[in-house]
Every structure is written in structure tokens, then in C-alpha cells.
Amino acid sequence: MKIILLGPPGAGKGTQAKVLSQRLNLVHISTGDLLRQNVSKATQLGLEAKDYMNKGALVPDTLVTSMLSERFNQEDVKKGFILDGYPRTLKQAESLDVLLKEKQYKIDKVFYLDTSEKIVVQRLSGRLVCSKCSANFHKTNMPPKKDMVCDACGASLYQRQDDKEETIKKRLQVYQQESAPLIEYYKSKGKLVRVDSDQDANVVLEEIIRRSKENDTPKV
Ligand code: AP5
Ligand code: MG
Numbered sequence: 001m002k003i004i005l006l007g008p009p010g011a012g013k014g015t016q017a018k019v020l021s022q023r024l025n026l027v028h029i030s031t032g033d034l035l036r037q038n039v040s041k042a043t044q045l046g047l048e049a050k051d052y053m054n055k056g057a058l059v060p061d062t063l064v065t066s067m068l069s070e071r072f073n074q075e076d077v078k079k080g081f082i083l084d085g086y087p088r089t090l091k092q093a094e095s096l097d098v099l100l101k102e103k104q105y106k107i108d109k110v111f112y113l114d115t116s117e118k119i120v121v122q123r124l125s126g127r128l129v130c131s132k133c134s135a136n137f138h139k140t141n142m143p144p145k146k147d148m149v150c151d152a153c154g155a156s157l158y159q160r161q162d163d164k165e166e167t168i169k170k171r172l173q174v175y176q177q178e179s180a181p182l183i184e185y186y187k188s189k190g191k192l193v194r195v196d197s198d199q200d201a202n203v204v205l206e207e208i209i210r211r212s213k214e215n216d217t218p219k220v
Helices: 013-023 031-040 044-055 061-072 075-079 090-103 117-125 165-179 181-188 201-212
Strands: 002-006 027-030 081-084 109-114 127-130 136-138 192-196
Touching (some): 013 081, 013 136, 013 201, 027 031, 027 075, 031 044, 031 081, 061 090, 090 181, 117 127, 165 181, 181 192, 192 201
Parallel strands (some): 002 081, 002 109, 109 192
Antiparallel strands (some): 127 136
16 A cells, blocks of 8 residues: 655654654654755755755755665565655655556555644644654643653654744745645645644544545545
């Protein structure tokens, strides 16, 4: 199965993708996580991407698409994948179509995690991320069992650079301008499935799993 998760920052793409990848035995590909790994290792790509990310702007399409293309060359992707944070522009969606064609892959469903702005701001301002495995927690919504320690791997948690109020606002603007048109793009291809992502994370998860198993053309 090949799935895309769409939705604004804070919709829960990363949270859902982590659990879904285990439940459905799929590879989780997060362009945000891949970029942050490059930034922390200070690779050439990381150095080029860092300022864009800290400002809440998008990293240029060509850089992100070549990073994704490399990831697609790895063997594990053949078993199926969840794309989290890519595509994010119409240009990227078109590049993805080309990459998929080359690999003879087909996207089954695109889940649009529809979330209100008020909820998104509350989620992002309290988010904590694992420095090792990138698992997401939240100071009040999903607190870790031990303060600032990851439940999954025991590494330390941190607050993302771009989860400051100013940057959150900028990321939401960028989402509306650049990424929201993807909803229509995938609707017109008959692939879009809308899920109310203001709900509890487990409710969202079960709805995605249930609808991923439906064979009919998705109803929006
Ligand atoms: P990226 O890392 O993809 O960030 P984003 O899209 O801004 O999304 P987030 O990770 O902030 O939100 P999420 O939907 O994953 O929410 P999460 O599950 O963490 O990208 C970062 C940057 O990298 C971009 O700004 C850009 O610069 C660059 N970049 C990445 N991809 C790119 C691309 N394709 N092109 C160009 N540039 C790119 O949840 C948020 C919080 O809410 C967590 O604390 C979680 O615990 C909590 N939570 C989640 N679900 C629920 C729920 N149902 N109820 C209560 N709390 C919840
Ligand atoms: Mg994320």
C-alpha cells in the first residue's frame, strides 16, 4: 500500500505515520525528519536547508525532490510507504508523479488530515520531539511518561526550532498558499479521503486504517 498524508503543520501527520507504519507494515518517509537529520549532521543539504526551515519557509523543490528520489532508491520502499510532508507544492506533486511512474508505483489513497487553526497552534506550541527516533509527544495532550525522555527509545526530547509562535504563523501561511491546492489536485484524481483530525489521535488512527482498507473510490 502507498499512502500520502496531507494536512497543515500540526495536523498529526508524523504522529499518525509513526503508528500506521507499524500497524500496516509500511515505510514512513518524512521529508521534515530527513531534512532535520541532514541539518543535525551538517551535510551540504542540511546547510542549504537550515535557514529556510528555521524561518518556516519551504526548502526549494529541487533539493527536496532529489532527497526523496534517493530515498525511493532504497530497497525497503518496495514493501509500501507513507509519505509525510511530501508533496507540499503542485510542482512537487508533478515531480512525484514522474518518480512514481519510473518506479511503477501507484498511490492508493491520500489522507487529508483536516484540522482547525486553533488546534494546530495549541499542538505545535506544546510539541516535544525525540532527538533520536523523532517520535512526537505533547506537553499536555500526549506527555511522555518521564519528563523530557522518549517513551519509545529513552533518548532526550526537545522543542523544534520552528515551533515558535512567529514561525508557526509563517508555516500556516505557507501551507495555505503552497500546499492547500494539493487537496483539489488529489480530489480530482479521485484519491482524496478527508479525515477530521481535530479528534483524538486514536480515533483518527482507526479511521485511517478502516478507510485504507476500503476498495471503493474514496468519498471526500
Ligand atoms: P515538517 O517536519 O514536515 O513539518 P510540518 O508540515 O510543518 O508539520 P509538523 O511536523 O509540524 O506537523 P505534523 O502534522 O507532523 O504534526 P505532529 O504529528 O508532529 O517540515 C518542517 C520544515 O521542513 C518545513 O517548514 C520546510 O521548511 C521543510 N520541508 C519539509 N518537507 C518539505 C517539502 N516537501 N518541501 C519543502 N520544504 C519541506 O503533531 C503535532 C503535535 O500535536 C504533537 O505534539 C502531537 O503529540 C500532537 N498531536 C498530534 N495529533 C493529535 C491529536 N489528534 N490530538 C491531540 N494532540 C495531537
Ligand atoms: Mg511532522
